[in-house]
Amino acid sequence: MVDLNHAGAETDRGQLLLVTTFGIAVLFVVLALVLNASAYSQTMAASHGDGGQDAITVSEAAVDGAGGTLEYVNRYNDTDYPTLQTEFKEGVADWSASADGYAARGGNRATVEVTDTTDGTRIVQANASRAMTNADGADNWTLASDVSGIRDTRLNVSESALVAPASDTNASVLVDAEVFHVVVTNGTDERRLFIYRQSGDVLVRAEDESGTLQVPCSVAAGSDGYAVVDLSNGSVEKTACEQLTAFDDLGSPSDVSYRWGSNAGGTYTMTVDRTRSNVEDSDFALEGSGKPYVSEQLYDASVRITYATPRLEYVTEATVTGGERDA
């Protein structure tokens, strides 16, 4: 410090420098705080997590689990509807309890509950050498009435049992030739699916409600002489046949029938979304009799899935089917 030989002036200048020093110190502190705020925002970006993905995983797993349970009870507990419903609900409750226990380890909750089930009927013919007639041998018969959903429809037809029509130009020619066909009708509109043979091949041909006959799907039967007509995945003996996927119900309760069942032979299975009261008991025999039979099934079920974390609440309802849905 410069000596000015003045005690008073020396004191004043000292104060000024002190104030300035304090001012700069405060400035640096403010600067540090602001820089600290920017450092904090960087930290926040990194410390971000959520349970949304887990919620989706859990709900998908729940749908899979409930679907598997439905398939299981339909196969092993098909004595009657109350048994099916009870077993299904118990199975889903077991699944839910174990999923919840697992989620609880992470401080979360995961539950599944059955909100609704649809009773259905499975129609089966297991005898591969039998014609597709009803239990009494009638050619033209109705498998199920007033159905609005059909799933897992599969026919395994014997090539040799089919009719070989002289001409297949239009539907009436095929009907006149007594070709086996499946009819879905709601009283006003009608869809038909003709199955016949021609020069060693199995031909599958759908007619829509406008009466237009599609180009046939022509496939050689397998080495066993049978061809699988799968309406669920739209294929004939593993060859894609697009028109089969379009062959479904008419959007209103429809009847499913067979025409000229004696001109086709083999096994078939389908599940409809109506109770056994919608099928004529006299058309069917008991399981194991070699004739067509029916069994009680759950067509589908609605489940409510809940997943909750401290930050997230997710509730969704899903419909599960025990197989592939056709319509």
Add this chain to the structure above:
Amino acid sequence: MRNRGASTALGYVLTLGITLVLVVSLLSVAVSIVETERSRAVNSELSVLGNRLATELTMGDSLVRAADDPRTVSLTTELPERVARGQYRIQIDEQATTGAFARYTIILKSDVAETSVAVDLKTGTAIEETTVSGGSVVIEYDQSSDTLIVNP
């Protein structure tokens, strides 16, 4: 002798004046640096918060679209109420709808610093346009209107 006395007084005044000018200029520069830094800090923090909210909205959208029949989707997003000791506002604007997707912009505006941040996002579920004050928000799904709503 008298001249030297005058010189001492003059020297004193000059020293005082120069010091004052120096300190004032240093302070004003420092204040402007602090203001700029603060604005930058607010901007970067708002940008982080905007992107976090966008992530949560996208997650809500995924949850809605992943479900066949979503009933309740409720996501709590914890955001600070203040950024650099100042409040801010969150505004959600719809930009355009292209096909099944809609574009939105989340605008975060600070009340204290002259800065705002816009974050764009695209969702399959509609988001209700809204303005809420900064802080934790709850993203909820409204089943009847099939929209996501951001509530404070």
